[in-house]
Amino acid sequence: NAGVTQTPKFQVLKTGQSMTLQCAQDMNHEYMSWYRQDPGMGLRLIHYSVGAGITDQGEVPNGYNVSRSTTEDFPLRLLSAAPSQTSVYFCASRGTLQETQYFGPGTRLLVL
Amino acid sequence: AQKITQTQPGMFVQEKEAVTLDCTYDTSDQSYGLFWYKQPSSGEMIFLIYQGSYDEQNATEGRYSLNFQKARKSANLVISASQLGDSAMYFCAMRAYGRGTASKLTFGTGTRLQVTL
Numbered sequence: 001n002a003g004v005t006q007t008p009k010f011q012v013l014k015t016g017q018s019m020t021l022q023c024a025q026d027m028n029h030e031y032m033s034w035y036r037q038d039p040g041m042g043l044r045l046i047h048y049s050v051g052a053g054i055t056d057q058g059e060v061p062n063g064y065n066v067s068r069s070t071t072e073d074f075p076l077r078l079l080s081a082a083p084s085q086t087s088v089y090f091c092a093s094r095g096t097l098q099e100t101q102y103f104g105p106g107t108r109l110l111v112l
Numbered sequence: 113a114q115k116i117t118q119t120q121p122g123m124f125v126q127e128k129e130a131v132t133l134d135c136t137y138d139t140s141d142q143s144y145g146l147f148w149y150k151q152p153s154s155g156e157m158i159f160l161i162y163q164g165s166y167d168e169q170n171a172t173e174g175r176y177s178l179n180f181q182k183a184r185k186s187a188n189l190v191i192s193a194s195q196l197g198d199s200a201m202y203f204c205a206m207r208a209y210g211r212g213t214a215s216k217l218t219f220g221t222g223t224r225l226q227v228t229l
Contacts, residue, residue, distance in 0.1 A: 033216075033217070035217075035219075040221060041221060042116075042203060042219035042220055042221045042222055043157075043203070043205075043217070043219040044219070045216055045217065045218075048216065058216065088155065090157060092157075092217075099145055099147075099162050099164070100147075100159045100162060101147075101159070101217060102159070103149075103156065103157035105155065105156050106155050106156065106157075108155075
């Protein structure tokens with residue numbers, strides 16, 4: 001199993017550009033989430049999904065969009081990038097009967 | 113809403129010594145889970161240990177143990193026999209077990225641990 005994979009590992013954007021951060025898992029996990037990590041603030045939940053076709057907002061959803069068309073994939077879209085979205089983004093997944101969330105390696109995003 | 117507080121921004125410990133990383137939490141939920149994650153300089157988030165709110169015994173995983181004091185709402189991580197490879201950022205997190213909380217982990221701000229010779 002590859003676990004949770006994220007692409008790209010690093011991305012530089014200009015203000016106003018859009019992009020999609022990819023996340024995939026091969027563990028057949030129902031639950032998937034996106035977090036952002038900023039210095040001194042720990043990880044904060046952006047959006048999450050409890051299954052294909054079902055998504056909901058987390059703590060800091062503004063400026064981000066998600067969809068979940070398959071169990072495996074949970075992409076995060078930045079509609080119009082802003083410097084405040086410079087951060088490290090983590091995707092995580094969890095099985096229905098598991099306690100542990102497994103994290104991907106992260107995507108480092110710089111918005112100029 | 114849940115809140116996690118980690119009051120130690122940084123800690124030093126000598127190799128082979130034990131160290132305790134503090135974590136307090138706040139929640140109105142009766143049922144919840146507490147987690148510790150390790151983040152080395154390479155950046156990945158590594159799960160260390162889990163404690164359920166109804167577990168009567170403190171969780172242990174190898175050199176890691178979780179000192180759970182429910183009345184004090186604390187969930188301190190104890191690392192025994194520290195190794196140089198334990199140098200990393202450590203995050204305490206919790207998840208409440210209620211409607212709509214299946215994927216919601218709330219994290220503290222972390223403690224940076226440095227293990228010295």
